[in-house]
Amino acid sequence: MHQLPQISEAEYEVMKVVWEYAPIGTNEVVEKLSHTHDWSPKTVQTMLSRLAKKGVLTYEKDSRMFVYSPLVKQEDYIRQESDSFLNRFFNGNVGSMVSAFLDQEELSTNEIDELQALLKRKMKKGDS
Amino acid sequence: MHQLPQISEAEYEVMKVVWEYAPIGTNEVVEKLSHTHDWSPKTVQTMLSRLAKKGVLTYEKDSRMFVYSPLVKQEDYIRQESDSFLNRFFNGNVGSMVSAFLDQEELSTNEIDELQALLKRKMKKGDS
């Protein structure tokens, strides 16, 4: 499993837009981000170039404009980061992690129910 | 909730030793890390100074040597990073996160059992 390129926090915000709306032009990316971030269009452009250089996305020309598409799947990237997070802080042990979240009282009764349902379904599948 | 200082990945490795063995001197930190990392003692010293400057740890002098102790609790730092991770990648939804781990087939039947036990216990507590 060859490592995916490193994506910085700000770059990731840009990628979220690309993942959701690709193929998407520079201006539209800027527009989408303007709702949630206070970034200059120049800044967004810089991040798009860096992402292209890193091979996270690619583009085609529509006359003079660029239209971007992802090269890396969001799911794959999230998987990589999840694994890294889990190892860094919980020695790779999902149980410790969930346990920590439970201790932090961050889960409502409903959320706990949901989790139990999830696990139950997973069990069934594993059985077969 | 005032933000804790930023701790880089390498710095975190150093902190793990400090958290586990504090109060601990520079040389002992270097020694502990030598088992798991290929870092020059100089590198470790740099990281210790940076951590002190950031206010993550403090030290006292034992004659000419420094003896370090943490100022930030590991648990607090992990909580902060966990929240940040969860928001960044799963919109703060623990269910989505666990669900993702389940989909990645990274949990053995045993681990799933463990999780279920955890949740059951948590439910009981929440009840009372």
Added chain:
DNA sequence: CCTGTAAACTTACAAGTGTAATTTTAATTT
């Protein structure tokens, strides 16, 4: 008391990141 040595303090330097401004280029409008 002088000196060697080990510790701490200061400096180094490239890569990555956040955050743009400036310059060039190519399409569009007169």
Added chain:
DNA sequence: AAATTAAAATTACACTTGTAAGTTTACAGG
């Protein structure tokens, strides 16, 4: 075809991080 203008390409710059090396200082031993 020339001029306008909007996009892309290039340049900028400070801060953090990884990774140390060099320099100063103070204790311990002779």
